[in-house]
Amino acid sequence: MPSFIQSANLLPPRMDLDLQNALTPTPHPLEADPLPRSKSNTGAPAGISSPANRRRRWFHNDSAMFWLMMSPAILGFLTFSAGPMLSSLYLSCTKYDVVSSPRWVGVDNYLYLLRHDPAFWPSVKVTAVYAAVSVPLSLVIALLIAMLLNQRIFARNLFRTIFFLPTLLPATASGVVWVWIFDPTRGLLNHALASVGILGPAWMHSTTWALPALIIMSLWGFGGAMIIFLAGLQEVPRQLYEAAELDGAGSWNQFYHVTLPMISPVLFFNLVMGIIGALKAFDLAFVTSTAAGAGAGGPARATLFYTLNLYQKSFNYFHMGLGSAMAWMLFAAILLLTAINFVLGKRWVHTS
């Protein structure tokens, strides 16, 4: 308890400073403190410091309580997020292998990656293709299924459960089934293709077909986006459809002029999260390429996702400077794509 009080007493001067600053025109309504308690705190008569009084004073010092209760999260933020983020920027300009201390090399890591590294551009390409194909496809499927589920039909909740469940299953476990299903000679898929007269490709063993196989597998996880679409669809007021119908709008027009604008914020959210998720994709590629015996990222870098490349550089070869540079480029790409999304989103996202 005493240490608490000490920290409580440390704060008032800062609050006094804030009150002075608060003379500036518009204080935020939430931040404006109706009772400047710091005054009563610092200016409390010296005589009344009975334990009960101290307690009361303590409980009423919102500022002290706030910072005290937030301190684990703030400490965590500094130690596990903000600190490492900046540290990573520094490490990206060094040669670092964990054993010896980092040595400054400036922008060499970035230049090396962009110009000479044999794996960098292939991994960018794999990730870009994956994101460009898998995100729109899974959004379309998710929206389609969500719209079908938004009807009054028998066993609706059961269907919702079935479509959603796969997104929760561990990629390590589902990955091995996929490898077995996509096995070129003994796999279920190629047998099904053979029965309709198509000679299936070697999938995970083929440099051409490994990425398409992964994209197909990833579509299995559209359930999260579907649930969000469903929640969005349920918020569309029925009257809008009724009005559109009175105006003679057919199903397509109702979809295009009512549904789509009304769920555009949800679509936007799914798009942003989908792209970020695709850029960070790791588990499925790592598990399936390993399980297929092609080596992680194989065959011949055909499934070398960006994060997989980053992982190998950092934790297999301990080129942690290069790894950090890759991490920062990923971060920049995510920020850039999200910013682009927000700018473009202004044009098509309907805000009420």
Next chain:
Amino acid sequence: MTNVEGMTTSKTPVPRRWLIWLCLLAGSVVMLLPLAWMILTSLKTFPETLADPPAWIPAHFQWGNYLTAIRGFEFSRYFANSVFVTVACIAGTLVSSCLTAYALVAYKVRGNNLVFGLLLATLMLPGQVTVIPLFRLYVGLHWINTFRPLIVPSWFGGNVFAMFLLRQFFLQIPRDYIEAARIDGASELRILATIFVPLAKPALLTIAVFTFIGTWNDLWGPLIYLYDEKLYTLPLGLMQFIGIAGNAQGTPWQLVMAVSTIMMIPVVIVFFLAQKRFIEGISAAGIKG
């Protein structure tokens, strides 16, 4: 769910509703096929797994595969490790998100919005950006090859989404409750524990199930921080099993599938018990976020 009146007043014509239903049925079959294949394969004999054309139903269900898999692979150890890490993360996430969310809601002090905004911004930060400095930090702390890198952050507000979700929930609790309890002389922690926590049970349950799934399925963290096989969690243990099996001739796929199936069972159970929570949590992320 579906009431008769609703069906008759619904605008969708009956034949079209049947068509929709059939589409959904076909979709469900596609969704469940890999799972069915996994479970059926786990019950086959080794020659049956290689049969050409593939046989769906094994001649005799080989339940013994599960025993073999559990014994042959240090399954119980990995399972216990996974349970330990998962429980510790759930506890940490619940405690720290309660404290943080309460502070954000109860004290509208200067800096409140700034702190909230900063914490929320970390949702944008990919784990890959922080992993190398964190690795370096944990090497310095001698935390590599312990569960600490997996658990400790969750006790320090590591799960920002949980904090966000709980804050939104706490905001719906009238502030008068806090004021009334304060007048009665209740301490802040007591207000949190006896008023907020009981009222926020649904949100806390949602957070618990999401943390469970996230930690149970996590491959990335254990892959980077755990080296000693004795500490492996299930995903990593299975990965190692695949790594060996994947390169060898005559992979015992039936055993790999048995392990995968066991690994999925807790997820499926939690999902069915807390399905509503999942749906609400995910919807909240999309609608409010």
